Amino acid sequence: MSFFEAIDPVFRTYVLCNAPVKQIATGFDWVEGPVWFGDAGCLLFSDIPNNRIHRWCPGAGVSVFREPSNFANGNTRDRQGRLVTCEHGTRRVTRTELDGSITVIADSYRGKRLNSPNDVVVKSDNSIWFTDPHYGIMTDYEGYRSEQELPCSVYRVDPDGHIEAVATELKCPNGLAFSPDETRLYVADTGRMFGADAQYVCVFDVGPAGKISGGNAFYTISPGCADGFRVDFDGNLWSSAADGVHCIAPDGHLMGKILVPEVVSNLCFGGRAKHQLFITATTSIYTISLNRCGMQHP
Template identity: 80%
Template sequence: MSCFEVVDPLFGAYVLGNAPVKQIATGFDWVEGPVWFGDAGCLLFSDIPNNRILRWSPSAGISIFREPSNFANGNTRDKQGRLLTCEHGTRRVTRTELDGSVTVIADGYGGRRLNSPNDVVVKSDGSIWFSDPHYGIMTDYEGFRAEQELPCHVYRVDPSGEIKAVLTDFAGPNGLAFSPDETRLYVADTGRMFGSDPQHIRVFDVALGGRLSGGEVFCTISPGCADGFRVDSEGNLWSSAADGVHCIAPDGHLMGKILVPELVSNLCFGGRAKHQLFIAATTSIYGITLNRRGAQTP
């Protein structure tokens, strides 16, 4: 049985018929936030309910990177190669410095605590962008149940440390990604927990200084919804879905699917040429080699 579903014939050139979807690690509860460290040859990812960040490498397998992790969710790297992490438990975004110390990037806005930062990306100007839905404070499963003090916004932290709410009309902002040239920002809206809000990916035009405009619906993922996603070097968006990973062209149409036997939460590109896709899917991490490379990030 093929692990691919081709919708647009062009997708056939993106995948390799003899490259399987492989389960490379399993036994977790809800995995999220995969990020590739090419200089260390390893993948980091969050196992949120178990309050830890794990490390996987082809040679050593699974090990603990950080435990407790403050119920870490999304992770990325900045332009200096430092780890940025969204923490549900402490309701903050942190940076792990090269010496191992931890710096708080953001933990509040307007005198009130953030909700539960979810996903984070870094622009080439050094600004840090993160989503702050309420998911981590609605139950005790992925953090601590607590009062929501702020609406669910997307924030930008400029290199000076100033934080600003840049998108304020989302029910539940989630995954974030810039296009390769950084002229577009994609943002998932997964709605209120236990709610019935529309679920889709919106796209914004990005001007100098980080000013945003537009915001129309880019695409809707079905089955399931878009949680986390990444962009390849040609601008195609690879999104999580209930049946695997969907590849969406820059104009918003579905190119094809990579079928995965578990609900996918997030993904990232990695490997020696950024040609491998690492997929976080409920209890497991999967990997597949593609005929495409991820957009150039650290």
């Protein structure tokens, strides 16, 4: 059985037939938030219910990077190489400084606590963008059941610390990513927990000073939903799905699929040439080498 499915014939040039999907770690409960540290040669990822961030290194395997992690979910790196993390347990976004100390980026908006920051990206102007759905406060599985004080929104934090809700009309924003030229912002709306909201990826136009407009439906994943995603250098969106990873072209058509035996939550590009796709999928971490290079900073 093939490990990929080409919908558009071009997708066959994206995969390498002798570079299959490999499971590199397993035994977790719900893995999320992968981020590659090229200078350290390692992958960090969250096991949310077990309240840990793990480190995977080629040849060395898995070790615990942070425990407790405050039920960390999404992770990324800023333009200075520092780890930026969404924490369900503390309802905040933090930055790990190069000396190991923790700086709080955001934990409230207009005097009210955030819900449970989920995923995060850093723009080239050093602004930090994150989603704040309610998933981490609806049960005690991925955080602490708590009162929701704010709508589920997308936020931008400017380098001077000013925070602004830039998208408030989504039911439950989840994964997010910029196009390579940063003129588009893709956001997954995975709907309210225990609800029947539509689940889809929308796209916003990004204007001067971080203003966004639009928010039109871009793509609907089937089966499953777009939880987390990343873009490659050509602007293709590589998204999580119930059957693996879907590759969607900038014009919104499905290019192809990488089939994974567990439900995928998120992914990132890494490896020596940013050609390796690391995939968090329910209880395991998978990887595949591609004939593509991802957008990953720094």
